Amino acid sequence: MIRLRGVSKTYPDGTTAVRELDLDVERGELVCLVGPSGCGKSTTLKMINRLVEPTTGTIEIDGHDVTDGDPVALRRGIGYVIQQVGLFPHQKIITNVMTVPLLLGESKSFARERAGELLTLVGLDPARYADRYPHQLSGGQRQRVGVARALAANPPVLLMDEPFGAVDPIVRGRLQDEFLRLQRELGKTVVLVTHDIDEAVKLGDRVAVFADGGRLLQSDVPARLLGFP
Ligand code: ADP
Ligand code: ADP
Numbered sequence: 001m002i003r004l005r006g007v008s009k010t011y012p013d014g015t016t017a018v019r020e021l022d023l024d025v026e027r028g029e030l031v032c033l034v035g036p037s038g039c040g041k042s043t044t045l046k047m048i049n050r051l052v053e054p055t056t057g058t059i060e061i062d063g064h065d066v067t068d069g070d071p072v073a074l075r076r077g078i079g080y081v082i083q084q085v086g087l088f089p090h091q092k093i094i095t096n097v098m099t100v101p102l103l104l105g106e107s108k109s110f111a112r113e114r115a116g117e118l119l120t121l122v123g124l125d126p127a128r129y130a131d132r133y134p135h136q137l138s139g140g141q142r143q144r145v146g147v148a149r150a151l152a153a154n155p156p157v158l159l160m161d162e163p164f165g166a167v168d169p170i171v172r173g174r175l176q177d178e179f180l181r182l183q184r185e186l187g188k189t190v191v192l193v194t195h196d197i198d199e200a201v202k203l204g205d206r207v208a209v210f211a212d213g214g215r216l217l218q219s220d221v222p223a224r225l226l227g228f229p
Pocket of ligand 1: 011012013015016017035036037038039040041042043044
């Protein structure tokens with residue numbers, strides 16, 4: 001479903017973040033990109049949703065080159081979740097999630113209903129949380145809102161950059177478990193970036209290991225990465 005061939009990125013200051021990357025992500029697969037800080041994981045994600053243009057190489061989603069056409073239309077099909085979820089601080093949780101369906105031209109009542117369903121899906125009871133503001137939620141709860149908002153356009157693809165990084169280990173474990181359940185239920189194609197090899201092995205159908213300098217070292221199922229035959 002997602003296919004990268006010979007993708008490199010050199011930023012204008014001369015930093016090469018990604019080198020000659022070939023990567024395939026099948027439909028419904030959850031692939032984790034793992035490696036030390038600065039090895040090009042975030043850059044790789046941002047090239048898939050065209051926040052960053054590759055210097056060389058091609059990126060296709062369902063056979064369409066992502067650099068063809070309107071980037072806004074492209075991003076409509078791609079949910080993006082980052083570590084510090086940028087919720088609108090002066091808007092209620094429900095409004096934060098409704099924004100996406102409203103932007104897509106849905107009616108207010110439909111958007112509200114959809115946002116309520118999504119909050120329920122990520123484990124936030126709308127009766128309790130819909131009318132709160134972001135600062136009235138814990139870090140873990142804010143991340144859930146971020147996931148709900150990323151799902152709001154019902155995108156087939158989710159790109160997640162350290163989505164569970166900003167919360168304590170116990171909350172992280174719970175969010176990971178719930179996310180795995182959600183992903184299996186919804187069948188989304190997911191590329192998830194983490195610097196935590198344990199998280200990658202726990203969540204990934206496949207794990208792509210990057211090294212310093214933006215090179216892909218290895219891409220395999222978790223068991224084989226851990227040395228099982
Ligand atoms: P990771 O997500 O693995 O931590 P990044 O993709 O963020 O890695 O960064 C890869 C390399 O590219 C790093 O050396 C980083 O400093 C550099 N880099 C990232 N963004 C930019 C940018 N906008 N301009 C210049 N260099 C950048
Ligand atoms: P989590 O386990 O998700 O990190 P916390 O232990 O941080 O949750 O928070 C526990 C409860 O306290 C949650 O129900 C959260 O909504 C509530 N809470 C956290 N911060 C605030 C706040 N600033 N105002 C009101 N409620 C809050």
